[in-house]
Amino acid sequence: MKVLRNILFYLVCATVFLVATVGSSAFRAKYTLVPKLKSTDAYMYATNLDRYSFLQYDQAGPDQGRRALLEYLKLLDRIRGEKIEYSQVTLHRDFGLTYLRLYRLELADGNPSAAGNYMKSAQKEWSALGWKDVSAETLTAYVETLESKEQKLYNTAGIQAPAGQEKQDKPRGASK
Secondary structure, three states: OHHHHHHHHHHHHHHHHHHHHHHHHHHHHHHHHHHHHHHHHHHHHHHHHHHHHHHHHHHOOHHHHHHHHHHHHHHHHHHHHOOOOOOHHHHHHHHHHHHHHHHHHHHHOOOHHHHHHHHHHHHHHHHHOOOOOOOHHHHHHHHHHHHHHHHHHHOOOOOOOOOOOOOOOOOOOOOO
């Protein structure tokens, strides 16, 4: 009887230990590991989609650029809606910049009402960052300056072919 009681005691201790270990691991995973993984994935995916949407906006047609920018906005909305750990400064800046690019596309397409809505959204995002002057003129000048810098980054006209190779044609969409 004493042996049976000792075995039962050891089984209960092992069960309590296993339950505590599983509970602790589940708690840590839910409140520590999963949010960090979501945040890391969000940063990586958002960075890639940001570059893709900019290149579509800058070098493809307006419809392709618009679709890419709207897809990027959907991702940013998802990050905001799911409360993923993500820098609020980065989120507001990315929203604001994307809205400004959509504003420019709509203005170029002759759609002033949609352009106005995008400008209002951009002004709201830049205001959330603490910008004092969020007038349409200031934001338009900002995005034009930024895009001229980015244009230089993607300009391939000055690249020369290595010695012994013929100069190749410029890549499609290298300049506007």
